[in-house]
Amino acid sequence: MTPAATARSSRDLPHPAREEIRLEGVLHALSDPVRLRIVRVLAADSDELFSCSYFDLPVTKSTTTHHFRVLRESGVIRQVYRGTAKMNGLRRDDLDALFPGLLDALLAAATRQAARPAND
């Protein structure tokens, strides 16, 4: 037995299985500006993992934790502990399998809006 397969630490984070991911949940998760921002950063380098503290967000740490949890529970991101840090990555494979083209369209839309004259 590989220890990895059975080593269920208390620091194990619950993720929804691919089939449990709901479109409504994903949309709700991305309808918050802070979370949308997080996802855009993660998407910029999909193969990389980023710690929570990597992000420069306009909210406190408690709130940051909350947002990351919403993203994880809705199935948008994957979180893994690595030492004291919690690494975050986009679940692009799952999302693309479930909803082909959606993530790209969403990211393109976000980029487009960010490029609009009047705002962030």
Add this chain to the structure above:
Amino acid sequence: MTPAATARSSRDLPHPAREEIRLEGVLHALSDPVRLRIVRVLAADSDELFSCSYFDLPVTKSTTTHHFRVLRESGVIRQVYRGTAKMNGLRRDDLDALFPGLLDALLAAATRQAARPAND
């Protein structure tokens, strides 16, 4: 000449201008199952207008009014009075101009999810 062309009711409904439509708002509007359902029906025939009562929704009339207002205020649908009825249509032109491909990706995702084994 049909009077219909000029018969504008005094009741005017406020819609956001194209540039005022926010991605977050659109996503939030579509993150509710009832509203997503409405949009899917509207999208099935984009050139047609449907009255509110056309939809068979699992909520009361008051709630239905509420959902249609959320959709209108977020810029997803357009509403026009026609006699006692209020006709609803998707703002596909504006959404496609702002976020090319997004609406189609969202609708495809919704269809795909609806076709999934376990649910609506």
Add this chain to the structure above:
DNA sequence: CGACTCGTACGATAGACATCGTAGTACGGC
């Protein structure tokens, strides 16, 4: 006019949510 239909407005309510601060837990290094 009067009745009927369609949708609105208003008020109430229960639940969700974004936000914060403080106190605490897990891990890695000294």
Add this chain to the structure above:
DNA sequence: GCCGTACTACGATGTCTATCGTACGAGTCG
């Protein structure tokens, strides 16, 4: 073993939201 760093858990709070019921306004048709 002890300290600092990274994140969490918990509790509080104000706001938003989905829902309802009832009462009303606007338009159509007899």
